[in-house]
Each structure stands twice: as C-alpha cells, then as structure tokens.
Amino acid sequence: MYAKDMSAMTVREITDNIFAVGVIDWHRAVFDELIPLPDGTTYNAYVIRGAEKTALVDTSDPGKEEEFITNLMRLGIGSIDYVVVNHAEQDHSGALPLILELFPMATVLATPKGRELLTYLLQVPGERIRVVDDGETIPLGGKTLEFLHAPWVHWPDTMLTYVPEDRVLFSCDLFGAHYATSDLFVADERVLYEPAKRYYAEIMMPFRNSIKKHMERISGLDISFIAPSHGPVHADPSFILDAYRDWISDNVKNEVVVPYVSMHGSTEKMVDYLVEALMERGITVRPFNTGNADIGKLAMALVDAATIVIATPTVLFGPHPKIAYAAFLANILKPKARSATVIGSFGWGGKTVQDITGMVGNLKIDLIEPVYIRGLASGDDLRELDRVADEILRRHREYGIA
Ligand code: FEO
Numbered sequence: 001m002y003a004k005d006m007s008a009m010t011v012r013e014i015t016d017n018i019f020a021v022g023v024i025d026w027h028r029a030v031f032d033e034l035i036p037l038p039d040g041t042t043y044n045a046y047v048i049r050g051a052e053k054t055a056l057v058d059t060s061d062p063g064k065e066e067e068f069i070t071n072l073m074r075l076g077i078g079s080i081d082y083v084v085v086n087h088a089e090q091d092h093s094g095a096l097p098l099i100l101e102l103f104p105m106a107t108v109l110a111t112p113k114g115r116e117l118l119t120y121l122l123q124v125p126g127e128r129i130r131v132v133d134d135g136e137t138i139p140l141g142g143k144t145l146e147f148l149h150a151p152w153v154h155w156p157d158t159m160l161t162y163v164p165e166d167r168v169l170f171s172c173d174l175f176g177a178h179y180a181t182s183d184l185f186v187a188d189e190r191v192l193y194e195p196a197k198r199y200y201a202e203i204m205m206p207f208r209n210s211i212k213k214h215m216e217r218i219s220g221l222d223i224s225f226i227a228p229s230h231g232p233v234h235a236d237p238s239f240i241l242d243a244y245r246d247w248i249s250d251n252v253k254n255e256v257v258v259p260y261v262s263m264h265g266s267t268e269k270m271v272d273y274l275v276e277a278l279m280e281r282g283i284t285v286r287p288f289n290t291g292n293a294d295i296g297k298l299a300m301a302l303v304d305a306a307t308i309v310i311a312t313p314t315v316l317f318g319p320h321p322k323i324a325y326a327a328f329l330a331n332i333l334k335p336k337a338r339s340a341t342v343i344g345s346f347g348w349g350g351k352t353v354q355d356i357t358g359m360v361g362n363l364k365i366d367l368i369e370p371v372y373i374r375g376l377a378s379g380d381d382l383r384e385l386d387r388v389a390d391e392i393l394r395r396h397r398e399y400g401i402a
Contacts, residue, residue, distance in 0.1 A: 040180030050140025062094030177231030201299035260311035277389035314346035
C-alpha cells in the first residue's frame with residue numbers, strides 16, 4: 001500500500017491538462033544488461049486531456065505495470081482515445097498490451113516502422129495501430145498532436161510529438177537522462193548535466209549525424225517544455241538544447257582518453273609515463289582502468305576527446321579481453337575523436353596492434369604510430385612515448401584546440 005501511495009505522487013501536471021504519469025525506478029542498476037545506471041531511471045509517460053479526446057504518450061517498462069496503472073487510475077482516467085507510441089522499445093511500450101486490454105477503444109498512433117516493431121516485439125494486433133505521417137496532426141479539442149518522424153534517434157521507429165497550444169515537445173529518448181528523481185522538472189542543471197551527458201554518450205552518440213538534422217527541425221519549434229522519456233522535464237529547454245548542440249558538433253577538445261588494462265604493471269608503467277608527458281604538454285588526460293572502470297564514465301569521456309590511446313598487454317596472442325570490450329564499445333559508440341594509437345607490452349609475440357586497430361573500423365581516425373614493446377619499458381621505449389605525446393600535441397594544435 002505504501003509503495004502505491006508513493007507512485008501516486010508521480011502523477012503531476014506539467015501544464016494545463018498535460019500530466020506526467022510515468023514511473024520512477026529508483027534502484028535499477030543496469031540497462032540492456034550493458035549500461036550502468038548509477039542514478040536509477042524513470043519511464044516517463046504523459047496524459048494529454050483535450051476537450052474531446054484524451055491521449056496517452058508512451059507507457060512503461062513491463063516490470064512497472066502495476067505502478068503505472070495505479071498512476072492512471074489516480075488521475076481518474078475514464079477513457080483513452082489514443083496511445084501515442086513515440087518509440088517501440090519495451091521500456092516505453094512494455095505496458096502497452098495491458099493498456100490496450102483495459103482501454104479497448106484506444107487506438108495506437110505510431111510511425112510505419114513503429115507499427116512493424118510493435119507487431120513483432122509485443123504482438124500488438126495491427127488493426128489497433130494507426131500509422132501517422134510525418135507532420136500529420138490530430139486534434140484533441142483545444143490541443144493538437146503533431147508528429148515529427150525522427151528515425152535513428154536511436155531506433156528507426158522513433159518519432160517526437162509536439163503540442164503547439166502548450167508548446168510541449170514529447171521528445172522520446174532524445175534529451176533524456178537515466179536519472180531517478182522526485183522532481184517533475186529539472187531542479188538543478190549542474191546536477192543533471194552529467195546524467196544527461198552519460199545518456200547521450202551511451203545511447204545517442206552513434207546517431208550524432210541524424211540528431212543534427214532533427215535538431216535543425218526542432219529549432220524551428222516554439223518550445224516551453226521538453227518532456228523526454230527518461231528523467232525530469234525541461235522547463236527551460238535551452239539548457240539541454242545547448243548541451244546537445246555542443247555534444248553533436250564536430251568540435252573536439254584538447255583531451256586524450258586512455259582506456260587501459262595491465263596484468264603485471266608493464267603496460268601501466270607506459271600509461272603512467274604517457275599521462276605525465278601529456279600533462280606536461282598542457283593536454284587533459286583521462287585514463288580508465290577497464291579492469292574496474294565505470295563504462296559510462298568512459299563513454300562520457302569519449303564525447304569530446306580529440307585522441308584515444310588504447311593501452312593493453314598481449315594475452316596469449318591478442319589484446320586483453322577487457323580492452324577488446326572497451327575497443328568494441330568505442331567502435332559502436334562512434335565518438336568524434338580524430339586520432340588514436342595503441343601502446344602496451346607483450347611477452348613473446350602476437351598481433352595485438354593489428355587486432356585492436358581492426359576492432360575500431362567505425363572510427364574516422366588517423367592512426368599515430370603505436371608503441372608496442374617487449375617487456376618492461378626503458379630508455380628508447382620511453383622516448384617513443386615522448387614521440388607519441390609530441391605527435392598528439394602537434395595534431396591538437398593542427399585541430400586548433402591546443
Ligand atoms: Fe528508453 Fe530506446 O528506450
């Protein structure tokens with residue numbers, strides 16, 4: 001009973017007859033069995049009450065159906081005419097089958113791709129789904145739903161929904177943050193900045209170029225509120241719009257990210273030497289021991305860095321598996337780094353450098369000549385690391401950032 005009372009508190013009005021009815025998941029620790037959630041998350045859903053029709057925007061994660069339905073009941077929802085599915089991923093559509101059972105007259109509104117995914121992922125009957133065109137509008141009576149198709153933010157089905165009368169943009173995962181909070185609106189932008197950047201890095205960064213196009217369109221809207229699918233609502237949208245403009249830009253910063261792992265200290269000695277050499281040259285360095293690093297922090301560091309240095313020993317005949325994981329992750333996140341290299345130490349042989357460079361084929365980088373040595377680094381090896389530091393500085397100056 002206590003839990004239900006708490007969830008009821010999550011029903012709040014954003015603006016005239018537009019309500020937040022989503023669920024807070026305070027203790028979820030990981031998403032997609034991949035992404036750490038140090039701050040939990042929320043599955044946001046919204047009710048828009050027009051004079052004639054009522055629309056529900058998104059639902060909730062399937063594990064949170066009870067809280068979600070409780071929120072709807074506490075709002076006194078008698079009927080739902082439309083369920084807007086901005087995105088078919090289950091953290092937002094998981095409760096959709098139950099909603100369609102409870103509200104048999106409700107029609108789902110989705111993109112063509114959304115319709116296809118809902119029928120496959122959740123076996124929603126096709127006849128319950130109405131496809132909406134890009135730019136199409138549906139009146140609710142004093143409020144209008146306007147649909148903006150936004151494919152590849154971050155799935156191909158994604159759309160955003162805009163209510164022009166209230167200047168509210170329901171932005172789906174875009175501009176979201178895995179951040180459980182009791183605040184309906186962003187309370188402190190300085191606090192939200194990191195969860196929002198972490199979310200961008202882990203979810204949105206691979207789609208930077210798609211987002212650029214969608215941002216141009218969004219810039220033409222008059223927006224008072226951005227209501228994303230995760231995290232608090234933005235009552236001052238300029239904060240998150242400005243942050244995204246920075247993250248998606250082609251600008252890199254005078255920063256080097258060094259994911260590394262070391263088995264017996266030889267590779268770590270090289271990392272320590274290079275970190276100091278870069279610091280002496282006025283370059284910001286972020287080393288991450290992938291043996292125990294928060295992968296989300298590594299992803300965040302990759303948002304702005306101009307250069308990536310991957311440091312690994314050779315295990316048997318190739319890179320350490322924990323570095324292979326980090327390299328694979330960097331490859332799928334597609335950061336905008338322009339340069340990269342590999343450093344490390346081997347015992348008797350292997351093809352580690354070749355394997356690592358082969359793993360990051362998605363990155364548009366110029367390779368700096370690696371420093372891959374046998375055993376413990378000494379004289380000439382350390383001078384080679386100075387050569388790498390000099391080359392990074394030269395390139396950063398060429399990029400206009402050092
Ligand atoms: Fe929050 Fe792509 O689902």
